[in-house]
Amino acid sequence: MLVVSGEFGANEPLNAFTNAVASSRARVVVFNSPGGNVGSAIRLGRIIRAAGLDTLQLRQLQCASACSLAFLGGVHRVAEPGSIGVHRPSLKPADGMSNEDAEARFQFGTAAIISYVVEMGADPKLMELASSYDKHDIRYLSASEMAELRVTNAAANQSPADALQVSTTPDPASVSAPAPDARQQPESVAVAFVRDLIEHHGDNNDFALAQAQASYAPMVDYHGKLTNLSSIMEDKRSYYQRWPERGYNVRNDSIVVSCANDRCKVSGIFDWIVRSPSTHKQEKGVADFSYEIAIGPYPKIIAERGDVRP
Structure with a gap:
């Protein structure tokens, strides 16, 4: 026990x-x-x-x-x-x-x-x-x-x-x-934050959107373009509506993290599968991800990039 x-x-x-x-x-x-x-x-x-x-x-x-x-x-x-x-x-x-x-x-x-x-x-x-x-x-x-x-x-x-x-x-x-010391290295905070964000993209739409709303900064370098939060949310909402059923799994051995001056970069690979019951379509694959995060009491994403592997 x-x-x-x-x-x-x-x-x-x-x-x-x-x-x-x-x-x-x-x-x-x-x-x-x-x-x-x-x-x-x-x-x-x-x-x-x-x-x-x-x-x-x-x-x-x-x-x-x-x-x-x-x-x-x-x-x-x-x-x-x-x-x-x-x-x-x-x-x-x-x-x-x-x-x-x-x-x-x-x-x-x-x-x-x-x-x-x-x-x-x-x-x-x-x-x-x-x-x-x-x-x-x-x-x-x-x-x-x-x-x-x-x-x-x-x-x-x-x-x-x-x-x-x-x-x-x-x-x-x-x-x-x-209970151990509550202090934690920023690398661990950043990895946990990104893993939680990616894997909970698979929650129902309301939960996933609420998490996204709370996780991004007001302005983000979003796939190479400076984008405001409302536009990011619209992009997420459109994707979730297109694919109502989603599953994501981050590969633990793929994660790379580095932190300096309250900024962390986290990159890695995740497996994904999405389905649309109404259209009877399903897609799955592997994708690379990269996030830059401002670490603080409530971490915020300030940059995001990613590509689906062929």
């Missing part, structure tokens, strides 16, 4: 967790966390899912706020009644951010959370419930609510210990994965 404890920091590197999984060979993750940064919690949830791990939450420990999102990463999810707490996401704009950028950031953040909840197999109505409570009035879920919203996916008549066949008392040999 692996215990994840502490708050999730912004742009938090998760190497400590992946190393702990490898060294402990744990198959079940338990949380003792009051929450923290939503983006880091979502990244941890995806790592948990990719590793094929299960999640278990005990009432004597804490898993509230953003921690509930990390919990959803479990392939099999079991929680005691009252052990998972949710509330309305806190998505604060950075100092000096315009109202337009703040609204775009909020829309993107909300869309990204809902997209993740659906991706993990839970009911998006979970976010509707959470939105009724602020962070000072956390709503702890009952067993029936967790089952109905697919926060848990074990049989309702099974206890957590029976469902995952683990002891509800943390094993002395358990490995604790405390």
